[in-house]
Amino acid sequence: MSEQRVVYQFPISHYCEKTRWQLDHKGMPYQIRNLLPGAHRLFTRTRAGVNTLPVLRDGKRLIGDSTRIAYYLEKYYPQVSLLPADSAARQQVIELEQQFDRYGVHVRRWIYGQLLGRPEVMRAMLGPYRLPGVVKKILVPVIEQGVAQLYRIRPEPVAQSQVRMEEGLALIEARIQGDPERYLVGEQLTLADIAAASLYGPLLAPAGTPWDFMDENDLPAGVVAQLHAYRDRPAGQWVLRRYEKDRRVTAA
Ligand SMILES: N[C@@H](CCC(=O)N[C@@H](CS)C(=O)NCC(=O)O)C(=O)O
Incomplete structure (x- = not known):
């Protein structure tokens, strides 16, 4: 199977x-x-x-x-269920999952707004493909342009997305009451936690994830300060904690 x-x-x-x-x-x-x-x-x-x-x-x-x-x-595959049995809690999970799915678009736009154009991004994106170097070289500008167009990576939408992205961080903090150990709903991991943690993953770049590719020394000081501020707040700590504690990997 x-x-x-x-x-x-x-x-x-x-x-x-x-x-x-x-x-x-x-x-x-x-x-x-x-x-x-x-x-x-x-x-x-x-x-x-x-x-x-x-x-x-x-x-x-x-x-x-x-x-x-x-x-x-x-x-x-209901084993190790990620939906609570209790119907009110289940409804909360369903709603949160949908909300974080929408925030994921804003996280992506804000991150690309800071990083698109840097060679590390394209290396992370295309590195895993077995393509001749010359093909990758041709693809890089085409993909960069495609990403910018598809996801509207322009100053105004990027600034608007930052606001929405921060709304999502505040939502995490409201749910966990500022405690990075807590889950969004109930006492255990649900689909809501997986949606929130994975869709905010690129912002926090937990160690070992596909987004852990930037060297902060190569970024403008303003971007580094902003990333640190996100990392230091409870929602940032929460994403890192979920990765540390709940992100187990099965052999592919
Ligand atoms: N609502 C979709 C969104 C997925 C999505 O936006 N995927 C992006 C990559 S992060 C994609 O495939 N973009 C390429 C495209 O739109 O052509 C989902 O939850 O799967």
């Missing part, structure tokens, strides 16, 4: 991380296939009816969108 379970992904996508985390948490083995940005749509559109990654193949089924994947997995 595991040979037929495949996560189609981009290596640095935080939505793909959300799906990987859920599978890992459930102890479900899977393989990874990295699709090329842009060309991926030929696959995702025809096979899963979506434009985006992740797409999960589970045997004969192909499911697109990390939220649909999440509920598919909870339905068919």
Whole structure:
């Protein structure tokens, strides 16, 4: 079965991380296939009816969108459930998962707003693909331009996204009452925690994650100060704590 379970992904996508985390948490083995940005749509559109990654193949089924994947997995593989049995708590998890999914867009835009154009970003993005160096060289400007256009990486939307991204950090802090040890709902990890921690992962770049590639010495002082401020607040500590304590990895 595991040979037929495949996560189609981009290596640095935080939505793909959300799906990987859920599978890992459930102890479900899977393989990874990295699709090329842009060309991926030929696959995702025809096979899963979506434009985006992740797409999960589970045997004969192909499911697109990390939220649909999440509920598919909870339905068919309820072991190590990430949804509370209590219906009020379950409803809270469902709502939070949706909210953090929306904040994920703003995290991505703000981060790209600070980092797009730096060679480290493209190295992290394209490094895992087995492509000749000359092809990578051709792809870099094409992908950078595509990312800027697709995700609207321009000063005004980036500034607006910073505000929304900080709303999400405040939401985490309200839920955990300032205590990074607590979970968003109840006493254990749920889908809400996985959504929030993975979609804010690029901002905190926990050690060992695909976003842990920047050397702070190469960043402008203002960006470093901002990143430190996010890291030092309870929501930043919470994301790091979730990675440290709850991000177990299953062999792929
Ligand atoms: N709602 C989707 C969002 C996924 C998403 O935005 N994926 C990005 C990568 S982080 C993507 O595939 N972008 C390429 C595209 O839009 O063509 C989900 O939860 O899976």
